[in-house]
Amino acid sequence: SQQGEEDPQALSIQEGENATMNCSYKTSINNLQWYRQNSGRGLVHLILIRSNEREKHSGRLRVTLDTSKKSSSLLITASRAADTASYFCATDGDSNYQLIWGAGTKLIIKP
């Protein structure tokens, strides 16, 4: 069953602006991950945040996690054309290998 649901489904912004994507989930989690997928390619792992963490940074990426609201956000600062991609959140599932994926946010950065 679908756990993570990204919001918005699509986002189009100007280069240089910040992009924020949200992910909501339904059940308790141990960790949440964000991945990027360029058109028709494989997914690339961006960042993992554990349930006892509230915020995590990696370069221009900032991820927050609010377990009380069962939500996470991914902020990309100073966006670039190369950030154009789909972004997915994934939460750990019932087993130690299963990830539960959302349908993704399609981000378009206009030059």
Place this chain on the structure above:
Amino acid sequence: ETGVTQTPRHLVMGMTNKKSLKCEQHLGHNAMYWYKQSAKKPLELMFVYSLEERVENNSVPSRFSPECPNSSHLFLHLHTLQPEDSALYLCASSLTDILLSPKGLDNEQFFGPGTRLTVL
């Protein structure tokens, strides 16, 4: 993407053909996965292998047949597919030792570039 490779990158096949997708990981990982990605749908987990042992068959039709001859290689054998099987097929690996690791550990997955499959 060089950590996990997939061939072919594109495949067009008829419904009566038999073909195979290949995945190879160079990361020393213990687990390998096949996913199906269709437009506007979440990733669908198909099969999971841990050290060559299948640990998940997620109600996948028998026209898809996985094979894991060793911990670095994973195949997906295809036969008598349907047009609705057209999708991007992604292979992934993770360090997780599925059979020994408890739930809750970080399970970052590393993906190959995928095979774009079109069934005519």
